[in-house]
Amino acid sequence: xxxxxxxxxxxxxxxxxxxxxxxxxxxxxxxxxxxxxxxxxxxxxxxxxxxxxxxxxxxxxxxxxxxxxxxxxxxxxxxxxxxxxxxxxxxxxxxxxxxxxxxxxxxxxxxxxxxxxxxxxxxxxxxxxxxxxxxxxxxxxxxxxxxxxxxxxxxxxxxxxxxxxxxxxxxxxxxxxxxx
Numbered sequence: 001x002x003x004x005x006x007x008x009x010x011x012x013x014x015x016x017x018x019x020x021x022x023x024x025x026x027x028x029x030x031x032x033x034x035x036x037x038x039x040x041x042x043x044x045x046x047x048x049x050x051x052x053x054x055x056x057x058x059x060x061x062x063x064x065x066x067x068x069x070x071x072x073x074x075x076x077x078x079x080x081x082x083x084x085x086x087x088x089x090x091x092x093x094x095x096x097x098x099x100x101x102x103x104x105x106x107x108x109x110x111x112x113x114x115x116x117x118x119x120x121x122x123x124x125x126x127x128x129x130x131x132x133x134x135x136x137x138x139x140x141x142x143x144x145x146x147x148x149x150x151x152x153x154x155x156x157x158x159x160x161x162x163x164x165x166x167x168x169x170x171x172x173x174x175x176x177x178x179x180x
Contacts, residue, residue, distance in 0.1 A: 004035055012050055012136060013129070017162035019155075022046070028074050042144030042152050046159060047071065050134045058135050059105045059126065061094040068107065068124055068139065073114075082115035084141075086122075099161065102127055111141050121149050123157060131166045138163065 004018040004025055011033055018035065022044075026034040032049040049071040057063055068086060075084040086092060092109030105126045112119040122141040129136045140156030142149045 007033060008048060012048060013132060013166060014136065015162075015164040016048075016138075016159060018046075018159065032071055032074060034075055042142060042147055042149075044152055044156055045075070045139075045141045045143075046156055047075065047139040047141075048136070049139070050129070050132075050136045053128055053133050053135050059096075061092070061107070064094060064105055064107050064124065064126055064137075065092060067126075067135075067137065071137070072111070072139065077113035077116045077118065079116045082113050085112055085114045086110070087112040087119060092124075102165065118143060120144065121153055123153060123160075125160050127165075129165055136163075136165075 004022060005016060007025060007027065008014060008016050008018070011027070011030060022035050022037045024036045026036070028034060031051060032047065035046045035048075037044040049067075051067060058067075065086060072084040072086070077083050087110035089112075090110055092107045094105055094107045097104050097106060107124040107126070109122060110119060111122045120141060120143045122139060124137060124139045126135055126137040128134075138160045140153060140160060142152040142156070144152055
C-alpha cells in the first residue's frame, strides 16, 4: 500500500510529513493530488500540483491566481457541477519569502464553491523546483463554519513547511516586481 507521503514523493519528488488523520487521497492526475482530513467539520484540504516553469512571470500575482483557479476547479463541490474557486469578494494577497533557503510565493485569500454555498480561507505556497524545472504549488484550505479557522490553517501551513526538495541549487525566484 502506498502511503500519502509516498504518493507525494512518487508524483512530485518531494518529501512531506503528512500527519495521521489525513486519510483521503484523491489523485486527480500526474500533476495534481488532493489530500484531505474529512472527519466531519472542520474540513482541512491540501492540494499539491505542478506545472512547467516558463519564466519569472509564473510568479506574478495574476499568474499564480490563474494557475490556482485552473487546478482548484478540479476539486468537486458537494452538489452536482459545483467546484472550488477563489472568491471574487476579496483579492488574494501575495508576498514573497525565503524559507529554508528556498524562495516561495505565498498567496492568501478566500475560497468559495461555484454552484454551492461553501467557503473559507486558503494559503497557497508556490516555488520553483530546479530539479524538474517545474513550479510546485501546495494549497491549503479550511472549511469550518462554526469555528475559528486560524489554528486549522496553521496546522496545514506546518505541513507545507515540512516539504523537502532534492538537493539541487535552487535559484531565487524573480517576480518582476520592485517590492519583494
